Amino acid sequence: MRLHKFVPSLMLAAGIALTGGAAQAADITGAGATFPYPIYSKWAEAYKKATGTGLNYQSIGSGGGIKQIKAKTVDFGASDMPLKAEDLDKEGLMQFPAIMGGVVPVVNVDGIAPGQLKISSAVLADIYLGKITKWNAAEIAADNPGVKLPADEITVVHRADGSGTTFQFTDYLSKVNADFKSTVGAGTAVKWPAGVGGKGNEGVAANVQRIKNSIGYVEYAYAKKNKMAHTQMKNRDGQWVQPDDEAFKAAAAGAQWAKAPGFGVVLTDQAGKQSWPITSASFIIMHKVQEDAAKGKEVLKFFDWAFKNGGAMATDLDYVAMPPAVVKLIQDAWKTQLKDGAGKPIW
Numbered sequence: 001m002r003l004h005k006f007v008p009s010l011m012l013a014a015g016i017a018l019t020g021g022a023a024q025a026a027d028i029t030g031a032g033a034t035f036p037y038p039i040y041s042k043w044a045e046a047y048k049k050a051t052g053t054g055l056n057y058q059s060i061g062s063g064g065g066i067k068q069i070k071a072k073t074v075d076f077g078a079s080d081m082p083l084k085a086e087d088l089d090k091e092g093l094m095q096f097p098a099i100m101g102g103v104v105p106v107v108n109v110d111g112i113a114p115g116q117l118k119i120s121s122a123v124l125a126d127i128y129l130g131k132i133t134k135w136n137a138a139e140i141a142a143d144n145p146g147v148k149l150p151a152d153e154i155t156v157v158h159r160a161d162g163s164g165t166t167f168q169f170t171d172y173l174s175k176v177n178a179d180f181k182s183t184v185g186a187g188t189a190v191k192w193p194a195g196v197g198g199k200g201n202e203g204v205a206a207n208v209q210r211i212k213n214s215i216g217y218v219e220y221a222y223a224k225k226n227k228m229a230h231t232q233m234k235n236r237d238g239q240w241v242q243p244d245d246e247a248f249k250a251a252a253a254g255a256q257w258a259k260a261p262g263f264g265v266v267l268t269d270q271a272g273k274q275s276w277p278i279t280s281a282s283f284i285i286m287h288k289v290q291e292d293a294a295k296g297k298e299v300l301k302f303f304d305w306a307f308k309n310g311g312a313m314a315t316d317l318d319y320v321a322m323p324p325a326v327v328k329l330i331q332d333a334w335k336t337q338l339k340d341g342a343g344k345p346i347w
Contacts, residue, residue, distance in 0.1 A: 028298050031058035032065015032078030033164050034200040036099050036282040038221040040078075042313045043306045050305070053298060061200055063162020063188050069093070069285045075292075075299050077285040080164020081188050082264035092288050094337040095262050096330040097281040098303060100320040102220045102248045103168050104230040104278070108208050109135060111148055112229050115242050118143040119231040121277070125177035127215060128156055129184070130194040135213060150213065157207045157216035160197025162188045168280040169217045172268035176277075217278075220244075221317045235277045236269050243276050248320045251279035257326050263333075286338060293340035300334055300347050 030040075037059040044055035058064075062079035069077025070091055083095055105119055119127075123139050126132040132139055136149040159166045167188045174181035184190050196211070198204040201218045205226055208216040220243050223230045232240045241247050251270040257263055267279040284303065290296030307330075311321040322330070334347040 026052070026298060027054040027056060028076070028295065028302060029056045029058075029074045030065075030076045030078055030284075030299075031060055031068045031074045032285075033062045033080045033282050034059045034202060035062075035080045035101065035103075035165050035219040035280065036078065036319070037201070038219075038225070039099055039101075039310070039314055039317050039319050042317065043302075043310045046309070046313065047302055047305055050309075051301075053302070055302060059200060059202070061159070061161040062164030062167070066162075066285065069287070072287065072291075075286075075295055078282060079285060080280050080282045081167035082260075082262060082266065082281075082283050083285065084264065085261035088262050093285055094288050094333065095264070095283045095285045096303075096333060097257070097263050097265070097322060097326070098284050098306070099314060099322065100248055100252050100267070100279065100281045101318065102243045102251075102276045102279050103165055103172075103217055104220050104223050104243045105215060105217050105233070106205070106208050106223050106228040106230050107215045108211060108229065109150065109213055114223075114227065114229045115232060117147065117229070117231045118234070118240055120234045121173065121176040124233075125173045125180040127154055128158070128173065128192070128195070129180060130156075152213040155211050155214040156192070156195030157204050157211065157214050158192050158195050158197055159189075159199070159204060161199050163200075164188060164280070164282070165201060165217065165219060166190065168266075168268055168278055171266060172278045175269045220248075221319065224318055233277050235273075235275050236271050237273045237275070239273045241274060241276055243318070245315055245318045245320050247274055247276035248279045248318070250274035251276050252281075252320060255281075258329055263330070288337050288339065290338060290340055290346055293344075293346045296338060296340075297346045300338070304331070 040057050048054050065077035068074045136151045171186040174186040198207040201222045204216045205218050205222045208214045235241050250272045251267050255265045307327045314321045335345050338346050
């Protein structure tokens, strides 16, 4: 499926399919991360058929989602960068992970097939630092013997908006490359030394498909659906790995959810021979005091349904569903942290 077919369908789903047309009183609203949008769209369509309740989700980036939930203009926000405990407490918020997946480098180089090109963390960091500027650079060629690499300039594509995907990408590169950490650092929005910006995972994917000899980073579902040429990466254990749900599961296997305040686990650069190095969870953010308790409960009913019924759909898109033991931790947190104006639990 080519991009010009995929992206408009996302926009249509955001405006119509998730709500089933005109908004109903029971419909819920959310905004934020583009990383989980494909799976939230699929869940919402199935949930609408099963329950009659719609979801209007704005795929605007994690930064926008955080702003909207703080402003109480949506029922929940979504971010791929977990908020710190002190930020949650300050704003009266709680968060929980809803889904996991992986961020992958994607390229548009003639003759390069999906999964063919090998890009190490050192090379990836130097490309985004503007130090490696041509595809036939010795550092790239050394990891790709026999691969025909053009002597063309590399066009770097990055996010232009506040982005949890950017946080995961820059957090990983900051962990593995001291120069990247000191020059660019980790964050939802950073000052890139070079390149062109795209809004959302959709925008980055569109730019990479449009610009020859470019490289970008997107959630794997966007690469897979659009038949983009993702790269292999070398993980912490020194193994070259391909992105898929098994590699994401391997990276998430050792996550200490119960020990992390606000479930704030970052899954980049995890140990394990099969682990994909830029694996991520995506988080839902809600106010602890629900002014509209009925609407807050509807949000929880949606994610409860997704946890119980959405695993196969997640696998189809190469996301990773939250394990049952983690779901129990999440729902225990709902019971203790989310209350109505009178202090009564809403779940």
